[in-house]
Amino acid sequence: MDGEARERASPRAPLTLLPPTGFLLHPSAPLHDPGWGHPEHQGRLPAIATAVERALPVLHGKVEPVEARFATLEELTRVHPRGYLERIEAACRQADELGAQVEVGQETPVSGGSWDAIRGSSGAAIVAVEGVIEGTLRNAFVAARPPGHHASAGQAMGFCPVNHVALAARHLQSTGAAERIAIVDWDVHHGNGTQDIFLLDPTVFFLSLHQFPFYPGTGSAEERGVAEGLGTTLNVPLPARTTGKAYRQAFTDAITQAEGAFAPDLILISAGFDAMAGDPIGGMLLEPGDFFELARTVMGWAERACSGRVVALLEGGYHPARTGQAVAATLAALAGLEGPPEV
Numbered sequence: 596m597d598g599e600a601r602e603r604a605s606p607r608a609p610l611t612l613l614p615p616t617g618f619l620l621h622p623s624a625p626l627h628d629p630g631w632g633h634p635e636h637q638g639r640l641p642a643i644a645t646a647v648e649r650a651l652p653v654l655h656g657k658v659e660p661v662e663a664r665f666a667t668l669e670e671l672t673r674v675h676p677r678g679y680l681e682r683i684e685a686a687c688r689q690a691d692e693l694g695a696q697v698e699v700g701q702e703t704p705v706s707g708g709s710w711d712a713i714r715g716s717s718g719a720a721i722v723a724v725e726g727v728i729e730g731t732l733r734n735a736f737v738a739a740r741p742p743g744h745h746a747s748a749g750q751a752m753g754f755c756p757v758n759h760v761a762l763a764a765r766h767l768q769s770t771g772a773a774e775r776i777a778i779v780d781w782d783v784h785h786g787n788g789t790q791d792i793f794l795l796d797p798t799v800f801f802l803s804l805h806q807f808p809f810y811p812g813t814g815s816a817e818e819r820g821v822a823e824g825l826g827t828t829l830n831v832p833l834p835a836r837t838t839g840k841a842y843r844q845a846f847t848d849a850i851t852q853a854e855g856a857f858a859p860d861l862i863l864i865s866a867g868f869d870a871m872a873g874d875p876i877g878g879m880l881l882e883p884g885d886f887f888e889l890a891r892t893v894m895g896w897a898e899r900a901c902s903g904r905v906v907a908l909l910e911g912g913y914h915p916a917r918t919g920q921a922v923a924a925t926l927a928a929l930a931g932l933e934g935p936p937e938v
């Protein structure tokens with residue numbers, strides 16, 4: 596009997612030991628450079644990494660870094676047409692040659708490093724959902740850049756060229772790993788791209804809470820899906836200056852409603868942190884600790900519906916230091932800690 600087998604056979608081995616929460620940040624993700632004057636600038640991921648590092652004393656042993664890989668072109672075409680992806684890749688190459696940003700859609704500049712950042716972040720999302728489905732990870736957080744939830748199948752906009760959360764859902768479905776996916780979008784903006792991709796699809800439930808009226812203009816409560824997809828889109832528009840307390844109440848109510856309508860095999864979170872007070876773009880008043888509670892609420896649904904399977908992906912969040920604190924709070928919730936860490 597080797598050491599590992601002895602370990603498994605030992606009556607002292609803890610039987611309820613949970614696998615770790617995965618933390619994924621593809622090394623290419625920070626290379627996407629929309630320019631330092633742009634809100635989605637290259638300082639965001641280092642600020643997140645610093646906050647997570649500061650929280651290590653409490654996260655240690657519960658959160659593990661997981662190596663990501665590039666998504667293949669075939670994987671990316673599960674959501675986006677090949678011609679669209681080729682245009683994005685060519686724009687990144689052109690930006691590299693020019694040494695300047697190139698726009699691929701409304702407010703969506705790419706740089707020479709963006710193509711690797713995009714396929715690295717989509718790949719990280721794929722590795723994360725695979726790990727959670729296989730049970731090597733309890734759940735996971737993906738620090739993705741550029742963000743994705745405004746990108747529809749054929750249109751980049753709002754800083755988002757490729758929709759990572761949609762790709763993660765389609766990856767699970769096309770590999771047969773899962774059939775029914777719920778996407779919970781707590782970014783301050785409506786996830787119009789994700790909604791558009793799954794509007795007709797009853798196998799993917801899309802729930803978005805967002806400031807309204809606000810960019811991108813969609814996301815009224817009347818948008819509930821179309822044809823077969825009617826009832827698997829749920830929009831909760833909220834006014835500017837919504838407090839953490841009011842947001843958490845609306846969030847709990849929305850999750851209860853979603854849970855009554857849909858039984859997922861896995862829940863994805865479009866985890867933007869631009870609903871935080873002090874965010875230079877958003878207009879809501881959440882604190883980092885509120886995201887601990889939001890993550891716990893999603894985990895409650897996941898525990899009841901799908902053995903706790905949750906994967907969160909970074910979307911917006913434009914106050915780097917506070918975004919870092921909120922990511923650490925989200926990770927602490929995913930890791931099962933009692934409260935958010937002091938960072």
Ligand SMILES: [Zn+2]
Nearest residue numbers: 782784869911
């Ligand atoms: Zn946003």
